[in-house]
Amino acid sequence: MNGDWLIRGRDGLLSVYLPAGDALLCRAERLPGGSWETARTVGGDGKLLAGAAVGQGADRYAHLVAWRQTGAGEADLVHSTHYRPRLAPLDWQPIGHPNKKGARTATPAVAVDARGRAHVFVLNRGGGVSMLAQKETGGWGAWCDLKGRSVQDGMAAVTGESGRVELYAAAPGTLLHWRQEEAGEQPVLAERLETSVRPGTLHALATSAEETTLFYTDExxxxCAWRPGGKPVTVLPAAGPGPVAALRCELDGHDCTLLAQRTEGGRVAFAAYPTQEESAGAWWTESGPLxxxxxEAGLVTDADGRVTAATLSPSTGRLLLARRKNEPGLALEAWREV
Incomplete structure (x- = not known):
């Protein structure tokens, strides 16, 4: 999944989204902190292609986007809304193709603005970025070409605390940043940063009233952490090859950014530091089984405000969960399979 696949719903229940073959599955808690339901299929029986995305708005509704085959060598994007974890998500609805028609291009990215409007970003056939946004009155607007060249798969969409949508993407030797100057406007390409980026490692997080931070692994x-307008900062060596999960939370009364990543050795590692103060230093602490x-690792705060970590494997469907203990520091309770 592109985006935070572990989320807390409007009713405080946790849920996860899991690609499984040609379907997308979801699982949810029955009660906060309790047992979990068995997995259900999102959006009906239609078969999906690889690469789905999820975005969540301030209303805590989840917006899901995926590709669905429509014919020989052709596909369309489809969208579903999931209002509450224990309710069934809406059926998939087609929302088109950035080039009107054609094959699947790349994994989409989704962000939801302050008014609950989903913004879908995807690569077009020319290697640039196209966007489709929901209208406030319902339905969808027209596709917008946001430009860009040789943009790589694995974009990161994020909504700032301002409610405005931003997008990060990588191209060879470059990071690109688009942002809305005003709510509801088309995002514009605001900055290019020359830096090396490992594909598939982008993760964006809102970290202040006006700024978002992009985390990525360099070559x-x-x-590294990058806030547009400044220079990237090395946080610490990456624990493993995949994407990092990031959560802004309160730890012992301090505003902190918590990171989690699967290590090279096969466990999950955590690191924390004061938000936007990368110079304070951070170090990994491993936890859990192989x-x-x-x-991949996921992070969220539960209905009681406790940091909750999860690991989820698409190949096995194995979901492990651990919550922070009610004590100083970042000690976790024992990991349990749900």
Whole structure:
């Protein structure tokens, strides 16, 4: 999944989204902190292609986007809204193709603005970025070409605390940043940064009233943080090859950014530091059992405000969960499979 696949719903229940073959599955808590339901299929029986995305708005509704085959060598994007974890998501609805028709291009990215309007970003046939946004009155607007060249798969969409939508993407030797200057406007390409980026490692997080932070791994293997308008900062060496999960939370009364990543050795590692103060330093602490090679880490705060970590493997469907203990520091309760 592109986006935060572990989320807390409007009713406080946690849920996860899991690609499984030609379908997308969801699972949810029955009660906060309790047992979990079995997996259900999102959006009906239609078969999906690889690469789905999720975005969540301030209303805590989840917006899901995926590709669906429509014919020989042709596909369309489809969208579903999931209002509450224990309710069934809406059926998939087609929302078109950035080039009107054609094959699947790349994994989409989704962000939801302050008014609950989903913004879908995807690569077009020319290697640039196209966007489709919901109208406030319902339905969808027209596709917009946001430009860009040789943009790589694995974009990161994020909504700032201002409610405005931003997008980060990588191209060879470059990071690109688009942002809305005003709510509801088309995002514009605001900045290009020359830097090396490992494909598939972008993750964006709102970290202040006006700024978002992009986390990525550079070609030397360092996990870096970049806020547009400044220079990237090395946080610490990446724990493993995949994407990092990031959560802004309160730890012992301090505004902190918590990171989690599957390590090279197969466990999950955590690091925390004061938000936007990368110079304070951070270090990894490993936790939990050995994981499947495709397992990823997720972070969220639960209904009681406790940091909750999860690992999920698409190949096995194994979901492990651990919550923070009610004590100083970042000690976690024992990991349990749900």
């Amino acid at each position: 030397s293997g360092d996990l 994981l499947a090679a495709d397992a």
